[in-house]
Amino acid sequence: MELLIFYPIAALAVVLALFVVFNKSPIGSAVSLIGLMLCLAGVFIGLSAHFVAILQVIIYAGAIMVLFMFVIMLLNLKDDDNVIWKSREGNTLLTVLTGFLVLGILYKIISITLSADSSKPAKIMESFGTTAEVGKSLFTTYVLPFEVASILLLVAMVGALVLAKTKID
Template identity: 40%
Template sequence: MQLALFIIFAALAVAGALNFLLQRHPINSALSLVVVMLSLAVLYWSLGAEFLAAAQVIVYSGAVMVLFVFVVMLLNAGEEERTTGSRAAYFAGIPGAAAVFCLLSFVFLSESKTLGSSNLGGYLNDGTVNIVEISKILFTRLLLPFEVTSILILVAILGAVVLARKEPDPKVVTSSTDAAGVIVIKEKV
């Protein structure tokens, strides 16, 4: 049962990721990314990380990707043109990616004993409650990193607001609405 869940959703995640790369329309790519995130959430859940799974669904697929789709829809982005790709990508990218993949799989396979293992789906049966433990660790031992991260995100939001704010146009002296509701702009001579 747990193995079947793992195989189905792992295959779905890989298929979604491939589709994400192969699709030419931004909306289709964004939706494949949603599929990847949802399948990852199921995998997290089958490993016992239920809070992580819920957060993945709510934050990533429910908020971040909705925003992406919203922006693509609003800008009405068209289909991408397919190019043959740069030569550097072929000569450096593919061997590089293969090397990173080999290195990672070597490390994981050789160190698999020291990394420890988790019983796939074992947590689904006895329903452990780990939200309490997560919040205890988050607000005691990891309090400083947690707060620093939230300040970092706050700074990022402020930065976005500053960048998006319109500079007052030096040419325009006043802009006001007249009685009929039409905006009147008086220019400096």
């Protein structure tokens, strides 16, 4: 039953992810990305992590993608066949490094998944994925990563403000 829901959503997610990369118009890419985020939220619901699914919709599909749309609207980007994306010379090294990084992460994920014993799935607690549980683990076990991430976001926000301010003055 769960697989019946999981496979269509996962397949749709993969197709939409490909659309994001191969779509020529920026609006199309952005819309596909929104769809992809919603599919991921669906996968989270399938894993009975309801709160995380809602956060996925509110933060990624809602807040962040609206900003993407904003940029597209303000710059009035159109799909233009004349624009050919060229990778700059200096980027080659960076591209290769990023490629290796992604490969490494994928390898790790696949090896963890394969090594797990799928015949005895772990028991899911009754309270798993509820708001209270997620909040508790965020403020006890994972309090340091949580605070570090929030400081990182604050720094980014201050940085953006400083950059914009100097331009205006």
